[in-house]
Amino acid sequence: MKRHNIRGLVLPLLLLGAWEYASRQDAAGAYAFVPLAQVGSAWVELLGSGELLINLWASLVRTCTGLAVGIVGGIGLGALMALSAPANRLIAPLFHALRQVPMLGWIPLIALWLGNGESAKLLIVSLAALYPMVLNTFESLRQVEGQHREAARVLMLSRAQQLRLILLPAALPGIAAGVLQALAFAWVTSVGSELFLSSGAGLGSLMMTAEAGARMEIIVVCVLCIGLCGYLMSWLCTLLSRRLLRWRPTR
Amino acid sequence: MRLLSPLSWLISPAALFALWAVLANAGLFPANLLVPPLEVWHSFTDLLATGELQEHLSGSLSRLALGFVGGALGGLAFGTALALSNTVEAYCAPLFHTLRQVPSIALIPMFVLLFGVDETFKIVIVAKTAFFPVALATCEGVRAIPRSHFEVAAVYRLRWTTLVGRIALPAAVPAIVTGVRVALTRAWVVLVACELLAADSGLGQMIEMGRQMLRIDVVMVGVVITGVIGFTLDFALRRVERRLSGWQSH
Numbered sequence: 001m002k003r004h005n006i007r008g009l010v011l012p013l014l015l016l017g018a019w020e021y022a023s024r025q026d027a028a029g030a031y032a033f034v035p036l037a038q039v040g041s042a043w044v045e046l047l048g049s050g051e052l053l054i055n056l057w058a059s060l061v062r063t064c065t066g067l068a069v070g071i072v073g074g075i076g077l078g079a080l081m082a083l084s085a086p087a088n089r090l091i092a093p094l095f096h097a098l099r100q101v102p103m104l105g106w107i108p109l110i111a112l113w114l115g116n117g118e119s120a121k122l123l124i125v126s127l128a129a130l131y132p133m134v135l136n137t138f139e140s141l142r143q144v145e146g147q148h149r150e151a152a153r154v155l156m157l158s159r160a161q162q163l164r165l166i167l168l169p170a171a172l173p174g175i176a177a178g179v180l181q182a183l184a185f186a187w188v189t190s191v192g193s194e195l196f197l198s199s200g201a202g203l204g205s206l207m208m209t210a211e212a213g214a215r216m217e218i219i220v221v222c223v224l225c226i227g228l229c230g231y232l233m234s235w236l237c238t239l240l241s242r243r244l245l246r247w248r249p250t251r
Numbered sequence: 252m253r254l255l256s257p258l259s260w261l262i263s264p265a266a267l268f269a270l271w272a273v274l275a276n277a278g279l280f281p282a283n284l285l286v287p288p289l290e291v292w293h294s295f296t297d298l299l300a301t302g303e304l305q306e307h308l309s310g311s312l313s314r315l316a317l318g319f320v321g322g323a324l325g326g327l328a329f330g331t332a333l334a335l336s337n338t339v340e341a342y343c344a345p346l347f348h349t350l351r352q353v354p355s356i357a358l359i360p361m362f363v364l365l366f367g368v369d370e371t372f373k374i375v376i377v378a379k380t381a382f383f384p385v386a387l388a389t390c391e392g393v394r395a396i397p398r399s400h401f402e403v404a405a406v407y408r409l410r411w412t413t414l415v416g417r418i419a420l421p422a423a424v425p426a427i428v429t430g431v432r433v434a435l436t437r438a439w440v441v442l443v444a445c446e447l448l449a450a451d452s453g454l455g456q457m458i459e460m461g462r463q464m465l466r467i468d469v470v471m472v473g474v475v476i477t478g479v480i481g482f483t484l485d486f487a488l489r490r491v492e493r494r495l496s497g498w499q500s501h
Contacts, residue, residue, distance in 0.1 A: 089260065108470050188354040
């Protein structure tokens with residue numbers, strides 16, 4: 001097992017070595033491949049000045065707000081579509097047609113309508129989170145087993161009771177999977193929207209400023225941050241959903 | 252029951268269109284923020300007639316094809332190697348799974364600095380976007396091949412190339428096609444994003460120019476075409492997927 005771990009480190013170290021080597025070749029190399037020490041000092045600098053934390057915080061808050069809006073709206077819309085055939089008939093075609101346009105493709109249009117401030121970004125992030133939530137809620141409510149539905153009918157539960165006591169609990173694992181997807185989409189879209197509408201704080205805006213100034217070390221720090229945060233958030237989300245869904249009997 | 256007729260699917264899109272037309276013609280909003288549907292249609296036919304649209308489309312699609320084929324072939328080869336060889340797995344898997352976490356969009360500024368704003372950067376980023384889902388799906392698809400297939404291959408003393416080409420790939424193909432489909436739609440999104448940020452041609456650049464010149468009709472044409480192309484790519488590969496996995500599911 002020990003040997004296994006060491007072998008996994010060979011390639012990353014080689015790549016880092018090659019990066020460092022390229023940075024020492026000439027001025028052009030140092031421009032694109034900044035020396036590793038400089039990346040390290042950029043970490044310290046960005047952390048020390050609070051710049052990284054402010055921007056990271058702005059991105060995280062936007063992601064979470066958008067995610068919350070997307071989750072609430074998505075569960076509502078998905079449940080409405082799953083439970084009412086007429087609503088499904090009316091909403092589904094429009095929903096699936098609009099879903100085809102890539103999230104980032106909406107940005108220019110939304111920017112024209114809402115400007116490039118916070119509301120435009122929040123709308124984009126919320127939409128990005130909404131799609132997977134609607135799809136997952138719809139599918140998992142549809143797939144609730146017949147037995148459960150029959151039990152609900154035998155007990156003569158009202159529609160609201162059916163939803164609260166039978167359908168939603170049965171659909172929760174599917175919905176939780178949707179939240180995990182929505183989280184990933186919201187995070188990527190949040191950073192992406194900041195790249196395009198780079199006013200205000202956010203990791204994407206920080207990267208765009210760094211790109212304009214050719215500060216590769218800041219970009220590297222941001223990319224590392226984005227990857228790490230995305231990973232941590234989905235790990236946290238998985239952990240949380242596993243804990244909250246503990247009561248479910250595993251078959 | 253009338254609602255259940257097939258035509259009812261058209262109600263909401265038609266209603267949206269009608270609302271759009273009424274609102275735009277009522278003049279509630281400034282004309283540069285909301286153009287009537289008819290005007291969007293006119294600018295679409297104009298763009299077609301001048302050949303501008305075809306030019307942008309061919310630019311975008313050739314980039315997509317070039318980057319995607321490169322990335323997908325690389326992913327195919329790497330995924331197979333990762334699944335079949337313990338050595339490759341030991342050396343590459345940790346790096347692979349780490350890099351997989353970084354979203355392509357976040358890499359755009361970095362790649363711009365590394366490769367400049369020319370073609371190379373877009374093709375590399377499309378290839379990168381295609382590589383990871385295909386490699387992952389290939390790896391999982393190949394891993395899911397029953398061991399007995401390999402045992403039979405060993406009994407017949409098949410050469411390594413035959414093993415991969417005739418046994419491993421066909422059995423893993425449905426999973427791989429799913430990976431390819433996901434990769435293709437993602438690659439398309441990322442490409443349009445790249446073109447929005449930095450390009451001199453392509454669908455994304457057309458949208459961005461439209462935005463800067465406040466030509467919302469051009470932006471809308473671009474957005475709709477982006478959606479239609481994304482849908483067509485996804486739909487076509489879904490058909491392939493269904494056909495290829497038909498023999499598996501009973």
